[in-house]
Amino acid sequence: MSQRPTERTPSDRSRPGVSVELTDLTRTYGQVNALDGLTLRLEPGELVALLGPSGCGKTTALRILAGLDEATSGTVAVDGQDLTSVPANKRDMGMVFQAYSLFPHLTVLDNVAFGLKLRGDDRTNRHLRAAEMLELVGLSEHSEKYASQLSGGQQQRVALARALAIRPRVLLLDEPLSALDAKVRVQLREEIRRVQLEVGTTTLFVTHDQEEALAVADRVGVMSHGRLEQIAAPAELYAHPATPFVAEFVGLNNKVPAVVSAGKAEVLGVQVPTLVGSVEDAGLAMVRPESLSVRADSEGTASITSVAFLGPISRVHCTLADQTPVIAQLTSSQARDLAPGQRVSLEVEPAPVLVVPAATMGA
């Protein structure tokens, strides 16, 4: 008889996120395989960042999900429902683009209310909803301005409000921060994450900035050449890269010669466990700068080439006895007494490493 408040009716458009499934998507443009068998699943309410170098097919994947582009083969499903033949304007997806895309002839408020107007909401309701969205992104006092009167960061926040106003099933963000300067970028990515957690919409966030991806996402999918290389939570991805490409793309990496035997690698004289996918003999261990420590040692076989001071941390560039360049990241207080030209010894912390064949990395 009485409905429990946790139960939601189909007409309740503010339901929490839905699942999204991209299955075996391919997309070819002439000779180019923009997508080459991409399979990706987003859990309800999850924010997945799609990370990869330029041209790896991120935008193509997002546009196919939005219905703005058609896959050559493969399927798109949202909440278990196949969307392949649903046109873009019926998919209920909010989009924020890399380039500024606010309608210049409408005020901020009317921009945000645009999708609601199309849905036939009356003026009062849509303005209420739009005002609510503007408050969510902290721009209430700018509602009567035009896009040309706003900064880039403000415009992207309005674009976010506009996308969310329609209570989309899925939120799609295509490098929404890349046109902004570094400081605004960091602020805004945190804001996007806060808003996303608040509304609970399943979100695909495309970026080529690994720091951005690791900072905002529940899970990060790393793409290369139209395929997914690995998808995992940020910490997991960082600690356990599944492929050389992921290890290299996520985080700065040193490639240090190593010899593997019985699941252990000897790296700089230290026995270190290896990750799944490592080679079984000699190769290059992918060692993160923060896993290396540097000690002044007149007997040491390595020497410092330069020290870069980056505020709280410093990066110490060294060369090993065999001329391999490596970078160690220390706190600045640890690095205080180190100077270029000094002889040092390097030590690796015994965290698991991926050891790749020397040939694939081109040494």
Added chain:
Amino acid sequence: MAEAAAGRGRRAGARLREGAPLLPFFAYLVIFLVIPTVAVLVGSVYLDGSFSFGRIHELFSSTALAALWKSVLLSASTAVVGAVLGAVLAWLVASSPPTSVLRRMMLSLCSVLAQFGGVALAFAFVATVGSTGVLTLWVAHLGVDLAGSGWLYTLTGLVLVYTYFQIPLMVIVFLPALEGLKAQWREAAVSLGATGWQYWRQVAVPLLTPAFLGSMLLLFANAFAAYATAAALVSIGSPIVPLLIRQALTSEVVLGQSGFAYALALEMIVVVAVVMVAYTLLVRRTSRWLR
């Protein structure tokens, strides 16, 4: 006080230095715009040592009013027809891929045709659909009288001939506005739920309207000031204003007629000025959202 005055002086000096590179342009403006305008203004009220509003008064004679009405009608109708057809053509050009041969051909053709006015154009029409035109003679065999009652030499003919250069001019001036429509606007509208029609109605048309109206005003002014085409086509009879000026200038029958030419020129300047003011208001209205 003295400081403020000095500040003003410095600012004026700075402004002068900034303006210096524009001096040749200002000189040009003065020689070819300001002086003739003043001459026309003076000439229409003051001639041969006497001052009178007589010639201005003559502008309201039935001949002059008829000419003005014809000029406005001709300019307005060719501006509207040219703007509509030109906009459609520009849209076809804009939606073809930038590398297509058809597009490049269209653009070159338009650049040529927009300048293809005057005697040459008039002759082209006379030679084709005039009373002894090629096409006229050819279809005469089929029992069709293409030249009719000499329509080509009337206002109807002028409308057709003017439209011939108005359409390509519209393509050239309107294309940048069409190409300024960002792909993201369409995609944003579509992802928010708009159909193609809703996108046009609520985004593209409002964004293009100022440019469309502005181009139309330009077309109006273009037709209003055109002289040679009409001169070559319409020899006598009820003329448009530029032809009436010629008539007044060459006429020696009525005394003081050259003063009337000044008055007519002033009338044209006033009409074009009104068009420019309308254009400015249009631009100001939209400057808030178009940078």
